[in-house]
Amino acid sequence: MVAFEALFREFGPRIRAYLLKLTRDGQAAEDLMQETMLAIWRKAGQFDPARGQASAWVFTIARNIWIDAWRKQKRPAFDPDDPALAPAPQADAPDLLEQKQSGQALHExxxxxxxxxxxxxxxxxxxxxxxxxxxxxxxxxxxxxxxxxxxxxxxxxxxxxxxx
Missing domain, CATH: 1.10.10.10 (Winged helix-like DNA-binding domain superfamily/Winged helix DNA-binding domain)
Known part of the structure; x- marks a missing residue:
């Protein structure tokens, strides 16, 4: 837990400032910063110092989390009551009869x-x-x-x- 606290003190404010610049929303930046810190903690074993600095890795994770959140915002929410999703109404008997008669008239x-x-x-x-x-x-x-x-x-x- 001490390691996570040190990581949080080191990167938390910088990540929040970075995300605030991207989101322009303080609450969203705070939420994304916390999500980023959890992701960093969970993925710590994947960090390879040979591939670059820790800060670049951390900010890449922050950027990817921001992109995911942005994409979710742009995707419309599913509305089961959307009329476009409703099945076409079934024709009633008079409409079916009229369609049949129209078809027969066309054939004739x-x-x-x-x-x-x-x-x-x-x-x-x-x-x-x-x-x-x-x-x-x-x-x-x-x-x-x-x-x-x-x-x-x-x-x-x-x-x-x-x-x-």
Whole structure:
């Protein structure tokens, strides 16, 4: 215990001043200084005088403890009530029925389109292929692909309106 007291008297005030400069908070500097002194005491067997001076080793430990504390501060606290973590609400019966009817209406409206336009819509929206990929795959200019997709959408929209 005498050795720890001597270590504390020697390095405690210097470490506290160093941490005060880093934290700009007296209480935080005091807490981190005490944490540093405990870490030094626990890791004393790891000190190698051949690798450098004891003070450099001590202040490296202090700096690492400060960095750890700073990182913990910057990390947001886990909030189990955060709406982003809540599961998506389950659709109720009327919503499920509406989704099913909308899906059926879309399938029926797609049947009214020519096969070429159905293929373009499938590639673009269901396979999520880019317009340039579709153009390369079908051997068409990109402008033609874009205009045919726009035309297919217009016909699809009209077919869905007729079904209402």
């Amino acid at each position: 409206a797609l049947k009214t389109l020519p096969a070429e336009q159905i293929e373009l819509i499938r590639l673009s929206f269901f396979d999520e292929a880019s317009h340039s990929t579709i153009a390369a795959r079908l051997g068409l200019p990109i402008g033609t692909v874009k205009s045919r997709i726009r035309l297919a959408f217009g016909r699809l929209r009209a077919a869905l309106e007729e079904m209402k």
